[in-house]
Amino acid sequence: LRLADVAESFGKGRELDFRPRGAREVRKAGHAFIEMKRRIERAMEQRTTMLNGVSHDLRTIITRFRLSLALLEQTPEIDDLRRDVDEMSRMLEAYLAFARGDSGEPASAIDLRALLEDVRTDVERLGGHVSEVTLEGQATVTVRPDAFRRCLFNLASNAARYGDTIAIAARKEARWLAVSIDDDGPGIPPELREEVFKPFVRLDDARQDAGGSGLGLA
Numbered sequence: 124l125r126l127a128d129v130a131e132s133f134g135k136g137r138e139l140d141f142r143p144r145g146a147r148e149v150r151k152a153g154h155a156f157i158e159m160k161r162r163i164e165r166a167m168e169q170r171t172t173m174l175n176g177v178s179h180d181l182r183t184i185i186t187r188f189r190l191s192l193a194l195l196e197q198t199p200e201i202d203d204l205r206r207d208v209d210e211m212s213r214m215l216e217a218y219l220a221f222a223r224g225d226s227g228e229p230a231s232a233i234d235l236r237a238l239l240e241d242v243r244t245d246v247e248r249l250g251g252h253v254s255e256v257t258l259e260g261q262a263t264v265t266v267r268p269d270a271f272r273r274c275l276f277n278l279a280s281n282a283a284r285y286g287d288t289i290a291i292a293a294r295k296e297a298r299w300l301a302v303s304i305d306d307d308g309p310g311i312p313p314e315l316r317e318e319v320f321k322p323f324v325r326l327d328d329a330r331q332d333a334g335g336s337g338l339g340l341a
């Protein structure tokens with residue numbers, strides 16, 4: 124039971140102290156778990172190192188591009204180039220944030236009410252109207268703060284992009300937290316609701332100006 128608890132906590136980003144004990148088989152499983160945990164942590168560390176290297180190198184080049192463009196004369200062609208460089212930079216940041224995922228971010232207690240108010244501000248900044256923000260139950264929740272914030276902000280920005288009026292509601296029960304961000308836009312057809320969670324899937328390629336990389340829900 125102790126091993127199961129530790130495995131579940133590790134999956135949720137919480138560190139628990141663990142020393143295998145009990146029957147032989149259980150102890151063996153315990154040691155195998157510790158070994159597996161070490162390998163996963165090593166793989167995550169390597170990924171972080173690589174991402175940091177890539178993002179540093181590409182950002183440096185993009186900055187150099189920007190500086191060079193700023194020194195050139197203002198012509199429509201140069202403006203196009205400038206827009207492309209901005210777009211490239213935005214895409215790079217989106218890919219990096221996705222690849223980084225929530226790797227290594229420890230869970231901690233946050234004030235859900237404050238976060239929901241931030242989401243409201245964000246929706247309104249994007250031109251959406253928030254009809255209500257409701258919170259039932261405990262306002263303190265334990266989550267990976269940055270990853271959770273990113274998740275809610277994506278839902279909020281999607282809602283503001285496709286709908287006009289948005290209702291934000293959260294309900295904290297003993298074992299789970301439910302958050303709904305409900306907009307009055309066209310919605311996602313039921314048969315595509317699995318599909319939209321895949322990376323780079325966007326339903327409206329035709330309406331290019333809608334923006335976005337298709338990574339938010341993934």
Ligand SMILES: Nc1ncnc2c1ncn2[C@@H]1O[C@H](COP(=O)(O)OP(=O)(O)OP(=O)(O)O)[C@@H](O)[C@H]1O
Nearest residue numbers: 281282285310319325326327335336337338339340
């Ligand atoms: N509230 C919504 N109403 C209608 N369609 C939606 C809504 N939210 C998401 N979608 C559809 O699902 C697709 C995937 O959403 P997702 O957030 O993953 O990507 P994105 O918003 O296009 O880009 P990104 O979030 O990376 O900037 C969207 O492109 C859109 O077609």
Ligand SMILES: [Mg+2]
Nearest residue numbers: 277281335339
């Ligand atoms: Mg999105």
